[in-house]
Amino acid sequence: VDRYGSRLHLVEHERPHPRGPREHAAWLEAMVRTAGDTLGVSAADVFLKRRDPGTGQLILPGGSASLGSEPQGSASRAARAKPGIDRPATSAGEAIVNEAGLKFLVNLSDYVNTGLLLDRRLVRALVRELSPAKRVLDLFTYSGTSAVCALAGGAESVVAVDANDFHLRWTRRNLELNQWGASAFRLERAGPLEFVRSTSSGSMYDLVVADAPAELPGWDLQRDHAELLARLMEVLAPSGQILLVTSSRRFKLASEVAGVWAREITRQTVPEDFRNARVHRAWRLGASR
Template sequence: MVVDKYDDHLHLSEFERPHDRDLAQHDDWLELMRVSAAEALDVPVSNTFLKRRGMQRGKAQHGRVSQERYEIEVEENGLKFLVNLSDYVDTGLFLDHRETRMMVCNESLDKDVLNLFAYTGSFSVYAADGGAKSTTTVDLSSRYLDWAERNMELNGFTSAAHNYVQSDIREYLSSLPQEELFDLAIVDPPTFSNSKSTEQDWVIQEHYPELLNSVLNRLRPGGIIYFSTNYRRFKFDESFIRGDCREISKQTVPEDFRNKRIHRCWRIEKY
């Protein structure tokens, strides 16, 4: 069970594990966990949400779990974000990357920043706050891209320098000219994806070298990629990458996370 606290709200995620309870007993146990977490952290039970995060088997993907659209505005390092506590397994803001977001902020001044697999655009918000010359936010989902734009607008970043592109990431990169267009890129792909709108499945272990080298081709000299994955079995071979690769996971996982393997992260500098 993972508990995330957003101001005066809680979001609990149950990760599927073997147990000896029947369905009714397990439902009772989950409700007990929800109420106990609320009481322990002095949060109203009505503000406490619980999701079941089942194992993804075959080509199954996490879908929408509610239509309630229970959204709240939260603040992180002085920036505002909309999180949805009811409708999806994830809320729209991955707390384990708050240190990485600050690193991006600190490197964004006067930079053209590319945010791939952007989800709800939190890295774009930090880049804009850090003084980026421009941001380009790319995601396949129109819903998440709209959410990203709302997050940007919430923080006052509404100029034409901030662009939003709905596209498969590989198709987007292929559509770009073979030119040096960006200074800083964030690449935080899913482990696996098989969207109906794309012809090829995405498998991070197979496709990461091609992806990262394609991004490096669009970076100016000295350009930086922040690359991250939460795939626990991921094996990174820097010999495949045309850049100086340095793992920075110990610096990006926040101190208050007991699970120090919640993600891995690399800072890659173009040769």
């Protein structure tokens, strides 16, 4: 259960249970009602992403109908969850929330990712702390939260990169919410490897933020991260750093990237209110001297 301002965001995690379909639907309804009553949130402001009992995939909230009346596995009132899907958002799921004096647009109903992962809030704080007078590259920008934090921290410049036009529009909305005009940042539509392969070695960055998903079209974190790190070394300032973050539990950082030091900082970036201490992993990396 995550709270975004006056709204609640609930995600059902797969766990073995003895309940049948109808009993489980009633149990989920009771969980939604209890969470809302306990935290003083109206039912209309509680958004549940539940699991399809046949496939295990998340089904996104698509209406106010009760779960008990919705046919199991039906998508008539819900959409299959696809991260980064480029389709119109419903106004019901959108909200502007505040974090550390900054504004962020979240969407609690239409996508797997809300646009502001709460387990990343210490990562965002670190980006802000590391950014003063820095030239920042934000790869996999998604909704642009790292770009916003870099500018809030006093970055000299920010380049935000994503292969998805929808993500770049979301990033622009978040930057504009915080009163930064187009002269303060640059948005680039490209995959991470495509971008760094085409970037001149003379283009120096002091800080690179890469909150990397496990897989995207044309991208596999385990397969591609060594090349990405090696190429980033070519555009990183001598004293620059890379902040690498991922939710992938299977990821293993390559040890063969020549000239790169790495220090895992996961214990410093996972907030204490997350029971799962491996909800993400994080590293700081730089060029070995």
